[in-house]
Amino acid sequence: SPEIITAGGFGNFTLNNPDGSITVPDGITIRTPERGTVSMSASNITVDGSIISPGGTLSFLAPNLTLSQVNTFAGTSVSVTPLANPDRGIFRLGQNGNIDTSGLLVDDRLTNPSSGSRPLTLDGGSVTIRAFQTILGTGGEIDVSGGARADSRARISYGNAGNISLSGGRDLAESSILGGSLQLGATLAGYSGTSGGSLSLTASAFQVGGTNSDNQVTVLSPSFFTEGGFSSFSLSGTGIATSNANIFIPGILITANTTIRPIVQSRLAIATNDQPLTWQNPV
Numbered sequence: 100s101p102e103i104i105t106a107g108g109f110g111n112f113t114l115n116n117p118d119g120s121i122t123v124p125d126g127i128t129i130r131t132p133e134r135g136t137v138s139m140s141a142s143n144i145t146v147d148g149s150i151i152s153p154g155g156t157l158s159f160l161a162p163n164l165t166l167s168q169v170n171t172f173a174g175t176s177v178s179v180t181p182l183a184n185p186d187r188g189i190f191r192l193g194q195n196g197n198i199d200t201s202g203l204l205v206d207d208r209l210t211n212p213s214s215g216s217r218p219l220t221l222d223g224g225s226v227t228i229r230a231f232q233t234i235l236g237t238g239g240e241i242d243v244s245g246g247a248r249a250d251s252r253a254r255i256s257y258g259n260a261g262n263i264s265l266s267g268g269r270d271l272a273e274s275s276i277l278g279g280s281l282q283l284g285a286t287l288a289g290y291s292g293t294s295g296g297s298l299s300l301t302a303s304a305f306q307v308g309g310t311n312s313d314n315q316v317t318v319l320s321p322s323f324f325t326e327g328g329f330s331s332f333s334l335s336g337t338g339i340a341t342s343n344a345n346i347f348i349p350g351i352l353i354t355a356n357t358t359i360r361p362i363v364q365s366r367l368a369i370a371t372n373d374q375p376l377t378w379q380n381p382v
Contacts, residue, residue, distance in 0.1 A: 101129045108132065116141040117166040123148040125195050131155055133203070133220040143186075144230070146239075147193035153246075154220040154261075155200045161230035162271040163188030163279070169272050180275045188231025188270065192285050194238030200224030201288075202246025202258040204368065206376035209251050221246040221258025223289065223296060231279035233267030239285035243296050244328065247368035249376050255368050257292030260328060268303035268315065268337060277303065277337070281317045287327045290366035290381055295330030304336045304348050308357030315339055316348065325362040328381060332361070 104112050110132050114121060121141040123129060127148035131137060135152040140160040150157060162169070163184050172181070192198065202221040207214045223243040235241070243261035250256070267281035281302035289296020303315040311318050316339070324332060336350025353359070364381040371377075 101127055104129060104131050104135070104137075110134070111136040113138045114140070117162075118142055120144070123150060123196075125193065133218050134224070143189045143191075145191045145193065146196040146198060148195070149197040149199065151197070151199045152224060153199075153201065153203050154222055154258075155224040156227075157198060157200055157224070158227040159190055159230070160271060161188050161190045161232075163231035163276055164270055164272055172273060181273070183231065183270070183276050183278045188279065190228050190230035190233050190267075192235045192239040192241070194236050196236070196239040196285070197242075198226055198240070199242045200226055200261055201242045201244040204246055204376055204378070205248040206370075207251055208249050208253050208370065208376075210373065211376075214251070219248060221248060221256070223258065223261030223291070225262045225264070227264045229264075229266040229271055231267065231270055231276075232282075233265055233280070234282045235265075235285035237284035240288070241285060242288040244288050244366065245291035245293065245296075247292060247376070247378075249368065249370040253370045255292070255370060257368075259294040260289040260291040260296030260330075262297040262299065263287060263289065264299040264301075266301040268301065277339075278315065279303070280315050282314075283317060283319075287329075289330075290328030290364065292365055292367050295328045295363045295365070297331035297333070298327070298329045299333040299335075301335040302337075304339050304350055304352070305334050306352045306354065307359060308354035313339075313348070321357055321359050324359050326364070328364045328366060330363045 125147040245258035270276035339348035
C-alpha cells in the first residue's frame, strides 16, 4: 500500500527486489514526510504514478546483471564479460509519471488563516536514477525546484533548487557490459528564485545538435541548456565502439555550427493581497 510510509510516519523507506520488478501504477501517489528518503532497487522499475518527497532524496537503481551473475563474477578471477540481459536493467518513467522533491510554497502572511502550519522545507531535494536503460517518457516530470516563503509581512524568500543525476548505457556492477541508453523525453525542472539546480547526465554517447538514429546516442538540442532553470550541467559519455576497430563514436559530440549558450531561468513567487501565494511563469 502507498500508505505504508505515511501511515507509520517513516522518513526513510528502502525497497529491494533484485531479481523482480517494482511498479508504481498510474493514479497511485507515494508521499513521504518532508526531507524523506526513498530508495528502490530492482531488475526493472516503472513509475507511472507519483513519488513526492519535499526536499527529500529519491534514488532508483536497475542493474542489468542478475544477483547470481553478480555473485559469480565477484567470486572468480577470470575476466569474462557476460552478454547483456535484454529484458533487465530498465527504468521507465511513464507519460503520467511524476518524481518530485521540490521545496514547499509556504504562505505565512497574516492574511492566511493557516499561517505557520507548514514546515520551512524550501530547498529542493535530489533524484538519482541509475539503470542500464533509462527511459523517461514524454509527458513525465522530474522536479527538484526550490520552494518559497512569504513571511508575516509578505516578504519573499527562496530555497535553492536541488540536483538530478541520470545514468544509462552500462550495467551498474559490471561497467564492461554496454549497450544500454539514456532517453530523455520527460520534463526536467530545477527552478529557483536564488540558485538553480544541477543536472548530471551519463550515457554511452551524447550529441548536441543535429539528428542521430542510433538509439545508444542521446541527442540534445542547444536549447536544452536554457530550459528547466538549471544553472549547472555535467555530461559524461563513454563512447561507442563500431564494427571498425579503429573508429569510435565519441562520448560527446557537438555538431558543426551548433552554439551552446546557457541561460538560467528563474521562478518567482507572487504574494498578492487576499490571493493565495502562487508561482509566476519561469523567466
